Amino acid sequence: MMRYSSVVVFAAGVLAWSAGFLPASPRGFNLNSTLSGNSVLGSLKQGDPAEGKKIFTTVCFACHTVGKGKLVGPDLAGVTKRRSREWLHKFIPNSTKFIASGDKDAKAVFEEFNKMVMPPQALSAAKIDSVLAYIDSVGGDAAAGGGVDMSKPEGDPKLGAQYFQGTRRLRNGGPSCISCHGMDHPEVTGGGTMAVDLTKVFGRMGAAGIKGILSAPPFPLMKKAYDGRPIEADEIAALQAFFYDANQRASEAKAGVGMGWKYGLFLLFGGLGGLIVLLLLFGALWKDRKSGPVNQRIFERQLGAADVKD
Numbered sequence: 001m002m003r004y005s006s007v008v009v010f011a012a013g014v015l016a017w018s019a020g021f022l023p024a025s026p027r028g029f030n031l032n033s034t035l036s037g038n039s040v041l042g043s044l045k046q047g048d049p050a051e052g053k054k055i056f057t058t059v060c061f062a063c064h065t066v067g068k069g070k071l072v073g074p075d076l077a078g079v080t081k082r083r084s085r086e087w088l089h090k091f092i093p094n095s096t097k098f099i100a101s102g103d104k105d106a107k108a109v110f111e112e113f114n115k116m117v118m119p120p121q122a123l124s125a126a127k128i129d130s131v132l133a134y135i136d137s138v139g140g141d142a143a144a145g146g147g148v149d150m151s152k153p154e155g156d157p158k159l160g161a162q163y164f165q166g167t168r169r170l171r172n173g174g175p176s177c178i179s180c181h182g183m184d185h186p187e188v189t190g191g192g193t194m195a196v197d198l199t200k201v202f203g204r205m206g207a208a209g210i211k212g213i214l215s216a217p218p219f220p221l222m223k224k225a226y227d228g229r230p231i232e233a234d235e236i237a238a239l240q241a242f243f244y245d246a247n248q249r250a251s252e253a254k255a256g257v258g259m260g261w262k263y264g265l266f267l268l269f270g271g272l273g274g275l276i277v278l279l280l281l282f283g284a285l286w287k288d289r290k291s292g293p294v295n296q297r298i299f300e301r302q303l304g305a306a307d308v309k310d
């Protein structure tokens with residue numbers, strides 16, 4: 001009897017959960033976000049476009065436009081028509097997790113934008129609604145143009161290398177990039193491993209994307225490093241030129257595959273040759289130290305003893 005009733009309660013719970021009456025994770029249950037999120041009032045218009053504009057123009061604009069074409073990420077005009085609210089509320093706070101969950105559309109945009117990771121946005125459900133309300137208030141559809149502008153920037157790459165390395169100080173006292181970022185360039189030695197390697201960053205986001213990120217860093221760690229110590233426009237221009245140069249060198253090095261291929265073979269056979277030499281050397285040493293297995297000698301001695309007895 002007891003068991004029967006607990007089965008009924010369990011089944012009722014499952015039914016209620018699948019009908020959306022209960023939150024999927026009771027621990028994170030939050031009335032406010034459930035109400036303003038997608039589950040209950042999903043079809044109603046929500047959010048404050050003025051608040052949304054403020055968020056968009058301080059965070060998202062580094063990588064997105066509304067109706068002016070692609071930047072680092074897609075043009076967000078009309079995104080609420082392309083995607084469901086539920087989808088947007090999953091993508092914006094943590095796209096990496098959402099992509100990993102196997103959502104096909106999320107995976108497709110990720111591939112389309114060179115597997116560039118959109119940084120997780122620590123925004124409440126209500127704030128996400130406000131950003132979406134702002135995007136809706138601008139209206140229109142995504143522009144066809146845009147995309148990563150690959151043309152050569154104006155700045156001086158040598159100066160950029162110095163800012164990157166810290167051999168020339170940033171005017172407002174921000175830290176040099178090399179304390180967190182690595183870079184493969186003849187003028188740069190060493191580099192941090194705390195953040196992504198920037199050798200090919202120009203190829204990923206072009207001059208506009210770099211400018212967006214440096215004028216308002218969207219990554220928490222980097223944002224903190226330059227808080228109150230903004231990077232000036234001429235410094236950004238020099239860094240853009242430096243990243244252009246680094247990306248150019250990297251693609252030229254890659255174009256020289258013939259040499260890389262021969263070098264690889266050289267390493268492979270060099271390694272094999274070394275291995276053979278080592279094996280021969282160990283073989284010789286082994287031979288000097290022990291001429292036969294110890295057990296063999298004991299065995300022979302015992303055989304001898306047996307012979308004497310017989």
Ligand code: HEC
Pocket residue numbers: 055056059060061062063064072073074076079082083088091092095109110111113114115116117118119121131218
């Ligand atoms: C550092 C750059 C960057 C920032 C900052 C950024 N995004 Fe993104 N965003 C991307 C990229 C890149 C993509 C393309 C998908 C991918 O590569 O994961 C993307 C994709 C999206 C998508 C999916 C669009 C579609 O067509 O499916 C939405 C929605 C979005 N971002 C919203 C936002 C909002 C809202 C903000 C600000 C709160 C923001 N993003 C901040 C880079 C960024």
Ligand code: HEC
Pocket residue numbers: 116117164175176177178179180181194195196197198201204210213214219221222225231239
């Ligand atoms: C305190 C550490 C820190 C410093 C200093 C720093 N960054 Fe970053 N940066 C980060 C982090 C963290 C990220 C996010 C990506 C990651 O996790 O690697 C990032 C991301 C970036 C990106 C986006 C890369 C991509 O492919 O997504 C660019 C561009 C960038 N930084 C440029 C710079 C430049 C230029 C400087 C120097 C003026 C600089 N950063 C200084 C920590 C730092």
